[in-house]
Amino acid sequence: MDNVLVVGAGMAGLQTVVGLRDQGYIGRITLLGAEPHKPYDRPPLSKEVLGGKTDDTSFEADWDALGVELLLGRTATALRLRDGAEGGEVDTDAGTLAFDRLVVATGSRVVNLPGAAEVPGVHVLRTIDDARTLRAALVPGAHVVVVGAGWIGAEVATAAAAAGCRTTVVEALPAPLAGAFPEDIGSRFVPWYAEAGVELLLGARVDRLEPGAVHLADGTRLPADAVVVGIGVRPDTAWLQGSGIELDERGAIVVDDRLRTSAPGVYAVGDCTVFTSARYGARLHVEHWDNALQAPRTAAANVAGGDAVYDPVPYFWSDQFGRMIQYVGHHPAGDELVVRGPGEDGKWTAGWFKGDALVALLTVARPRDLAQGRKLVQAGSPVDKAKFADIGTPLKDA
Ligand code: FAD
Secondary structure (H helix, E strand, O other): EEEEEEEOHHHHHHHHHHHHHOOOOOOOOOEEEOOOOOEEEOHHHHHOOOOOOOOEEEOOOOHHHHOEEEEEEEOOOEEEEOOOOOOOOEEEEEEEEEEEEEEEEOOOOOOOOOOOHOOOEEEEEOOHHHHHHHHHHHHOOOOOEEEOOOOOHHHHHHHHHOOOOOOEEEOOOOOOOOOOOOOHHHHHHHHHHOOOEEEEOOOEEEEEEEOOOEEOOOOOOOOOOEEOOOOOOEOOOHHHOOOOOOOOOOOOOOEEEOOOOOOOOEEEEEEEEEEEEEOOOOOEEEOOOHHHHHHHHHHHHHHOOOOOOOOOOOOOEEOOOEEEEEEEHHHHOOOEEEOOOOOOOOOEEEEEEEEEEEEEEEOOOOHHHHHHHHHHHHHEEEEOHHHOOOOOOOHHHH
């Protein structure tokens, strides 16, 4: 085995290359990326880039030392596997690449509203090019309509309000972040919008978009110099249809606890996967940065001949309206929600319990709770719920 192909040059793709060299693998590595840019970081796109603090989020990497053949602006279009054996070929829009072992790291693609891509002034936010284009539209006084009060919508609304835009967020569900949290948690984020001068329309559905306006199903017409659609992502795996690689109903690549796909010698990492977690007894689909950082280390070890298991406690964060939200764990595994706070400063923490074990933690501008609570979640040891609920008791003593 001396020819590894990594498809997808984002965080997970780059970390796979780094991991392979860290493992001492000295064979050939090719890193294929559809975007014309070297791998770069996405979380700052909706924060520092939209905020005008930076224009470049490239990862620092010693490309010479990595000794990787970097093929950018080139898209994988199909995969052909050898029958029952490792190895195969990937077709691209500029020729075919052979491999002994393959790592797929093609991430997510954004979901847009039907027909929206053809309407002038409608944006999505996934790439550095998207971020630069959107930033140019965030000018003082502009009417900006954000569709979706999820992670991306909330961060874009934060940036738009800070830029002096007249910002409206349209959300079909009854609370922000409703895809991630129950309504009684999501509703705690509602006042942040008004405090920032952002109008939040809950239970509101977009009927259609036209240049300069968004029409809602209830007949409301919202003027819109810019519209940002933030309604979710899907695994970017259409090119694998028909290849024999197992995909789930969302199109995510099914991998086992060693990040192996259904085909020998083919691994997958990052946003494009659904992995088996022994810890939670479930298949997890984690579309967050930490998963794209950690999984490649396990995959690289296994590609290089090891037998490493991936079973993380998921972690992610978001910066919204001046607060840092952090989350660790997996709360569908929990059966009881206990909220700690808010304290006089308005900051709070929520914990999900299974029996006496803390299985997930959400902190709002409480980094110490996150640091101490993360250890409790990882350990799975009993936690006193009354002490947990008392915001004056450090979590390490709960
Ligand atoms: P990606 O970053 O999507 O990279 C995949 C790469 O593969 C892309 O460059 C794509 O062009 C390429 N590709 C796709 N198909 C092909 C193909 N057929 N051939 C060749 N190349 C292909 N997470 C957090 O935890 N906290 C945050 O605050 C946070 N903020 C975010 C803000 C924004 C604006 C965005 C977009 C994401 C944010 N995330 C955040 C999520 C995080 O960035 C992702 O989880 C992470 O980027 C996933 O990395 P990945 O390498 O798996 O996929």
